[in-house]
Amino acid sequence: MAKKTKLKLGFPGHFKQVAVSLPAGDPVPWEFDADLKVVGKRVPRVDGPDKVSGKARYTFDLRLPGMLHAAVLRCPHPHARLRRIDTSKAKAHPEVRAVLVMEEKEYRFAGAEVAAVAATTLAAARQALGLIEVQYEKLPFVTDPDLARRPGAPKVRTEGNVEVSLETRRGSVETAFREADAVVELTIRTPVALHTCLEGHGSLARWEGDLLTVWDSTQAVFDVRDSLARALKHPPENVRIIKDHAGGGFGSKLQMWSQTPIAARLAKLAGAPVRLLLSRHEDFLCTGNRHSSVQTLKLGASRDGTFKAISWRAYGTGGIEGGAETSRAVDGLYRFPNLEVHEENVYTHAGPACPMRAPGHVQGVVALEAAIDTLSEKLGLDPLEVRLKNDPSEIRKAELSVGAERIGWSRRGPSGSNPGARKRGLGVAGTTWDGSGLPGPEVEVSIGAGGEVTATCGTQDIGTGTRTILAQVVAEELGISAAEVTVRLGDSYFPYSILSGGSLTAASVTPAARAAAAKARASLLRFASKELGDKLEDLECSDHQIRVRGSNRSLSWEHMAQDTPSGRLSFKAERQGNFAGFEPAAAGCQFAEVEVDTDTGEVRVVKVVAVHDSGRILNPLLWESQVNGGVIQGISFALLEQRVIDHRYGTVLNADMETYKVLGALEVPEIEIIPFPVAAGFNNTQVIGIGEPAIIPTAAAVANAVANALGVRIGELPITPDRVLGALESHAKGRR
Amino acid sequence: MNPFEYASADSLDDAVALLREKKGRVRVIAGGTDLIPQMKSGVAEPERLVDLKGIPGLDRVEISAGGLRLGTLVPLTEIASHPGIRESHAALAQGASAAASPQIRNAGTLGGNLCQRPRCWYFRNEDFHCRKKGGSECFALEGENKYHAIFGGDDCCIVHPSDTAPALVACEAEATLRSPRGERRVPLADFFVLPSVDVRWENILAKDEILVSVFAPSPPPGTRASYTKIRERASFDFALASVAAVLTFEGATCTRARIVLGGVAPIPWPCPAAESVLVGHALDDALIAHASNAALEGAAPLSKNRYKVSLTRGIIRRALANLNASKEGT
Numbered sequence A: 001m002a003k004k005t006k007l008k009l010g011f012p013g014h015f016k017q018v019a020v021s022l023p024a025g026d027p028v029p030w031e032f033d034a035d036l037k038v039v040g041k042r043v044p045r046v047d048g049p050d051k052v053s054g055k056a057r058y059t060f061d062l063r064l065p066g067m068l069h070a071a072v073l074r075c076p077h078p079h080a081r082l083r084r085i086d087t088s089k090a091k092a093h094p095e096v097r098a099v100l101v102m103e104e105k106e107y108r109f110a111g112a113e114v115a116a117v118a119a120t121t122l123a124a125a126r127q128a129l130g131l132i133e134v135q136y137e138k139l140p141f142v143t144d145p146d147l148a149r150r151p152g153a154p155k156v157r158t159e160g161n162v163e164v165s166l167e168t169r170r171g172s173v174e175t176a177f178r179e180a181d182a183v184v185e186l187t188i189r190t191p192v193a194l195h196t197c198l199e200g201h202g203s204l205a206r207w208e209g210d211l212l213t214v215w216d217s218t219q220a221v222f223d224v225r226d227s228l229a230r231a232l233k234h235p236p237e238n239v240r241i242i243k244d245h246a247g248g249g250f251g252s253k254l255q256m257w258s259q260t261p262i263a264a265r266l267a268k269l270a271g272a273p274v275r276l277l278l279s280r281h282e283d284f285l286c287t288g289n290r291h292s293s294v295q296t297l298k299l300g301a302s303r304d305g306t307f308k309a310i311s312w313r314a315y316g317t318g319g320i321e322g323g324a325e326t327s328r329a330v331d332g333l334y335r336f337p338n339l340e341v342h343e344e345n346v347y348t349h350a351g352p353a354c355p356m357r358a359p360g361h362v363q364g365v366v367a368l369e370a371a372i373d374t375l376s377e378k379l380g381l382d383p384l385e386v387r388l389k390n391d392p393s394e395i396r397k398a399e400l401s402v403g404a405e406r407i408g409w410s411r412r413g414p415s416g417s418n419p420g421a422r423k424r425g426l427g428v429a430g431t432t433w434d435g436s437g438l439p440g441p442e443v444e445v446s447i448g449a450g451g452e453v454t455a456t457c458g459t460q461d462i463g464t465g466t467r468t469i470l471a472q473v474v475a476e477e478l479g480i481s482a483a484e485v486t487v488r489l490g491d492s493y494f495p496y497s498i499l500s501g502g503s504l505t506a507a508s509v510t511p512a513a514r515a516a517a518a519k520a521r522a523s524l525l526r527f528a529s530k531e532l533g534d535k536l537e538d539l540e541c542s543d544h545q546i547r548v549r550g551s552n553r554s555l556s557w558e559h560m561a562q563d564t565p566s567g568r569l570s571f572k573a574e575r576q577g578n579f580a581g582f583e584p585a586a587a588g589c590q591f592a593e594v595e596v597d598t599d600t601g602e603v604r605v606v607k608v609v610a611v612h613d614s615g616r617i618l619n620p621l622l623w624e625s626q627v628n629g630g631v632i633q634g635i636s637f638a639l640l641e642q643r644v645i646d647h648r649y650g651t652v653l654n655a656d657m658e659t660y661k662v663l664g665a666l667e668v669p670e671i672e673i674i675p676f677p678v679a680a681g682f683n684n685t686q687v688i689g690i691g692e693p694a695i696i697p698t699a700a701a702v703a704n705a706v707a708n709a710l711g712v713r714i715g716e717l718p719i720t721p722d723r724v725l726g727a728l729e730s731h732a733k734g735r736r
Numbered sequence B: 001m002n003p004f005e006y007a008s009a010d011s012l013d014d015a016v017a018l019l020r021e022k023k024g025r026v027r028v029i030a031g032g033t034d035l036i037p038q039m040k041s042g043v044a045e046p047e048r049l050v051d052l053k054g055i056p057g058l059d060r061v062e063i064s065a066g067g068l069r070l071g072t073l074v075p076l077t078e079i080a081s082h083p084g085i086r087e088s089h090a091a092l093a094q095g096a097s098a099a100a101s102p103q104i105r106n107a108g109t110l111g112g113n114l115c116q117r118p119r120c121w122y123f124r125n126e127d128f129h130c131r132k133k134g135g136s137e138c139f140a141l142e143g144e145n146k147y148h149a150i151f152g153g154d155d156c157c158i159v160h161p162s163d164t165a166p167a168l169v170a171c172e173a174e175a176t177l178r179s180p181r182g183e184r185r186v187p188l189a190d191f192f193v194l195p196s197v198d199v200r201w202e203n204i205l206a207k208d209e210i211l212v213s214v215f216a217p218s219p220p221p222g223t224r225a226s227y228t229k230i231r232e233r234a235s236f237d238f239a240l241a242s243v244a245a246v247l248t249f250e251g252a253t254c255t256r257a258r259i260v261l262g263g264v265a266p267i268p269w270p271c272p273a274a275e276s277v278l279v280g281h282a283l284d285d286a287l288i289a290h291a292s293n294a295a296l297e298g299a300a301p302l303s304k305n306r307y308k309v310s311l312t313r314g315i316i317r318r319a320l321a322n323l324n325a326s327k328e329g330t
């Protein structure tokens, strides 16, 4: 039975009593200012020493006795059909143990899998690929989304290249625009970006009879298990996916890519374990990307800056995949009484898109915040005031005030007003993201015969610190230190968990951990009470024992565990559904200061102030690391990253880390992080994820700062010197 | 990557002899920071590598009254940080420090930097059989040419990637080459060749020839020099455009000027027209503007690199103004 109660939610100065219905049996949420000993502390990553000493093993580090190495033959054409394939020479290669030809015989992007080889060495496997004779029938293709939209363009899907993905209307935008005092319209373009995880995609597969074990670079062991079982028509209970450590994912490891079933099939054929690790080049072509966008926004407001209406017309390409929406953030960020959204997926013969850190939001916020600055300028209003006027979130409004103060917003001059060649500018942008978690994950907390505490859950730590926060939450509940809790995760043979993405992990997994640890605690207390003959309320749980307050009598956990038939006490709890929260999602905002050199077109980000809330901050060290990472990745998107395709040939020209430019150490500005703790509600740890919020506003704030510096809007990301100089030149021409 | 044979040379004679065999399918390896990637991407498919690192003396830096002699194996890091070079040939030291990343500068050598192959993303991509690889088309001319040449690229619009080359040409350096036929010395400016001369190779080295050392004469008193490089990413990136400027002043008058551009042409691109605007005059804003305009005359930008014209003009102007401001007595 759910328990109806009231919780004090909000933040200092803005607390209110909110009626909630707490899940039955779930611990009552910690109070905002509860005196916690481990949670909320700067606990270093529990696996940090293993990572820096090389002890932590990633998929790329694993080797099994008798293991074979695999390589994949990929179609070089953006669209082709297989005419003929002859693998006999490859099969005859003395070191080759298995050759596999894909079932799919039509290839819809350059890089699609055609065949694969497993051999005793990687060099031999690659050599054998060269022995496969293939004849392709080249088919008409289109990789440029603007060309793909035209009638008569080569078809990527039989249903056509354009698909309406989102259509919404509220009120009447036409009337509102007519009645508005100012209306602006602008088009913003963002490129296809690549996830660029430090650890690429790879799989190591081993069969033992019917049991298939795959060590996979993934953010989702259970989803990969199910996908793989389906692909191989093998029972899921005989498939085990393991992911011990991961070098990032950013969304590119939420789904199973082809390397997993290829490794599994080759291993079956060869009768030996097979490891298939993709090269950076392959990773960039085949394992996902952030879809591009062309967003045309029309925004109308009254003289005082109150928004009246927005029209959002956008399209983007995710190659052979859809999912190119950008307008999802619009309602959470500002109030628009009248709204019209029309979004389209444009299919092209290019590698598939997949979610990338805050999918759609990063792109959409760039356009939305640009429109707001342009409108403010037209109305002669301070863009910060305009935002405060239209923002529905009490949290974000408070954050905007804090951030403005820290960046020195009062210094912001009219756009383009800086004299000289090096111009400074300031910009701001907001974020909204619902990372309040999902029900489903299960955590088991056990106490062994030696008194050791273990928390086990099939979740993944993709580098965000999941191991550490699980240890902290369990330690808090049991009155021990985080270092005394061993966390086991990343295995589909462990209790179920959801994928690690969408800022969901901390909020989905830690409440289950807390519930399991609370069960353990309660049970230990009950056991001790019976054994010692003391009342429950006279007992306390700490230091691996149950003690009687005010006496030296106690009972050790070790003793209690040994007293069970298995020698081990074990408690499992499941994450329950969300209850009510203070606001529907996490807020947050970022301010950027930039310097633009009008002689060279160079843009330097001088400083970013990032103010974020995410409910309870479990571990400031890890939390700041997420914000730093988000800001850095956001600047990289704003200034450097773009996949380049030569549309005449459909070939990606920069599928490597020299020419696909990711921000380096010298481009990282001063980043001032301001945590904004909130009693958020939602779950028993009151945690909301921070992974996505941290990146959402960065590029938008940087782009707005550049526009403020120059007095000219660069309508396309990344903002590179050629675009800055080009925009300045056309601006000067326009004025002449 | 194909299997290959590795041979370590212990003398120059040994090295050129090893180069001679295998019908030209032999390549010299120094730091390997460019050659290995070339081999991985199929740009180079040597049957044998001849390693120079075992040859004594090739990593020597010699500074004399007459000038600076650098062996081919001197690491970029050493050039960038050497106090003597920073003093006498500032443009070179700055060029070396602006190249690549710290790790690559530690492993990468001067000779390798001068002889590195272009970064053009068509040339480096196995799917394009471009003119430089013996094909009949330059794919960049009508393609994605944002990073390509605005001068001298009619046949193949690569840009020369080296940051030390423009600086050394501006220092009027001379290269010493060695082949089985003996030694020859050439002005470094003549070492590099345009695609119209040889579209397959960026310099005059014969297949069995090695760059041994580079000599840069001491500049006359009153000389000021700098290397200015603009890139998209400061951490490591090739030049969008760069300028090596070496000016000699007598009092306020500029008596000698060398301006050489990087990142804009298939070779380090000299600017004689700009130089002659400066020589014999005291520099002021108008003259500097005049010279930087003159440097860009004849530029032929492609569809996506028009920005390089104003960018290059801007950095020449800035470099000249800074040198003029730093001359003695001001």
Ligand SMILES: Cc1cc2nc3c(=O)[nH]c(=O)nc-3n(C[C@H](O)[C@H](O)[C@H](O)COP(=O)(O)OP(=O)(O)OC[C@H]3O[C@@H](n4cnc5c(N)ncnc54)[C@H](O)[C@@H]3O)c2cc1C
Residues within 6 Å of the ligand: A658, B027, B028, B029, B030, B031, B032, B033, B034, B035, B036, B037, B052, B072, B076, B098, B099, B100, B101, B104, B107, B108, B109, B110, B111, B112, B113, B114, B115, B116, B117, B161, B162, B163, B164, B205, B209, B210, B211, B212, B236, B237, B238, B239
């Ligand atoms: C990521 C990256 C970024 C870079 N950025 C820059 C940059 O910004 N600016 C810049 O200038 N450079 C840059 N470089 C290039 C780098 O400076 C060169 O790779 C390095 O200087 C080459 O030196 P090496 O000793 O490693 O040469 P190797 O790799 O050993 O050789 C390079 C080439 O020169 C030939 N060669 C070497 N020595 C001789 C010789 N004595 N005689 C004849 N031929 C010879 C080799 O056969 C080979 O073709 C970058 C490289 C990388 C990988």
